[in-house]
Amino acid sequence: MTQIRIPATYMRGGTSKGVFFNLADLPEPARQPGPLRDALLLRVIGSPDPYAKQIDGMGGATSSTSKTVIVSPSSQPGHDVDYLFGQVSIDSAFVDWSGNCGNLSAAVGPFAISTGLLDPSRVPHDGIATVRVWQANIGKTIIAHVPMSGGVVQETGDFELDGVTFPAAEVQLEFIDPAAEAEGAAGAMFPTGNLIDVLDVPNVGRFEATLINAGIPTIFIDAVALGYNGCELQEAINGDPQALARFETIRAHGALRMGLITRLEDAQTRQHTPKVAFVAPPANYLASSGKPVAASDIDLTVRALSMGKLHHAMMGTAAVAIGTAAAIPGTVVNRAAGGGVRSTVCFGHPSGTLRVGAQANEVAGQWQVTKAIMSRSARVLMEGWVRVPAQTLA
Incomplete structure (x- = not known):
């Protein structure tokens, strides 16, 4: 069988990197949560891999580099895009959807702007674009402040982030009401009711x-x-x-x-x-x-x-x-x-x-x-298509 091509962008966000998709670009069977979506993302990243190297995929054989992101126009009032994060296991056939990736959160705004997911009226030619992100895994709001220059996302700059070799442009993130009402959690910020x-x-x-x-x-x-x-x-x-x-x-x-x-x-x-x-x-x-x-x-x-x-x-x-x-x-x-x-x-x-x-x-x-507020940076590493064998979605 042939391989299928899927538009994708490989991005660094903070001290992580992952494969970003526009939901509309995914094959029809993978546009909904479920086993076929998981199978697709596993094959893209190169998991499960008993050698723990992810040689036959886009993953980098660490938790920081075995990540996937799906972005779409927001389903939530007052937000620009929905951001869904999938942490791909390296050696087992498992995609964990239970939490967010704060590092890759820094790349969601730049990706959304660059791929036309934002209303152009909300994107300045120069200055700072404010992207209102709905973090779909945990149901929380993230505000990303993305620098713009000459009508495009500014990626280069002098902001240094320990754990990242080269400087880049600063992206400030605001995590609104960050007490994560995690799936299955017995409570809000302190699930046991105790500080210790x-x-x-x-x-x-x-x-x-x-x-x-x-x-x-x-x-x-x-x-x-x-x-x-x-x-x-x-x-x-x-x-x-x-x-x-x-x-x-x-x-x-x-x-x-x-x-x-x-x-x-x-x-x-x-x-x-x-x-x-x-x-x-x-x-x-x-x-x-x-x-x-x-x-x-x-x-x-x-x-x-x-x-x-x-x-x-x-x-x-x-x-x-x-x-x-x-x-x-x-x-x-x-x-x-x-x-x-x-x-x-x-x-x-x-x-x-x-x-x-x-x-x-x-x-x-x-x-x-x-x-909660912190600064990260983000950069497109490669863009084009990822390929997976067609039988992945069979």
Whole structure:
């Protein structure tokens, strides 16, 4: 059988990259959620791959590069486009639709403008285009501020983002009301109703944790409780199979406590969420590039795992969770940052540092966050068509 061609754009957004599609360009059987759409995206990325290399697809064999995005005119009043994110498993036939990708969120606005999905009257010839994005996975609003120059999206610039080699144009993102009402979550921002819970994980240990739904459901734990100092780089965790197994056990028990799953074994089919992160007070260390990070320049250190591996930088959605938790006195994150009330936090991650802001208020004894703000960048890497064997949709 022949291959079919599908219009697509390969984009970097923040410290991730993925294959972007206009919903209308997908083959008819894949325009609706379901097994055929999943099969198509798996084949595009090159999964499942028992070699874990994704050689026969567009994926890069890491959680940061095994991603897909579908964009369409918005179904929601007051929004420009709908953005649906699919995290593709590398070694199993599974696409996780349970959460957002904060990094690729930075590329949605530029993609929408460049492909004509926005009303031209809303796009300035020069200046900043405001793109109102409906994040369909979690039902939240993201406002993207996209720079324009000469009637096209400005992609080059001098904005530097640790974890990305080259500078680019800055795209500011506002995550509105980021407390993620995740599918299956038993509550809003703090699903257990507590700022700190005690997790008792068999064969791992008993420790305090902040379980939060903001940006993406995340489990925050003190690094020292796990035997770490918070300055670890990827190999220290990813090269230790026993450590990865412990983190996955923690993730499963945290997901159960958060109400995201009803049985521990269900965590296997919900790989994208929740995330697990460990935090520590600020410290001096060398980033993965060899760049020194000074304790005096950061408020705390954070290391986070995505799809079973320590992330090379920081997931954008996890950064929203960090900023939100840091703004609320009494959380594990706020405690590591020195406590008190704060509206911004700068944290150290394996590739360097990142600043994120959050507006938090306590109303009738309940914490609310109206928005979280951070800057990323985005760039088109390649555009044209992806090809998949026709039998993929048979």
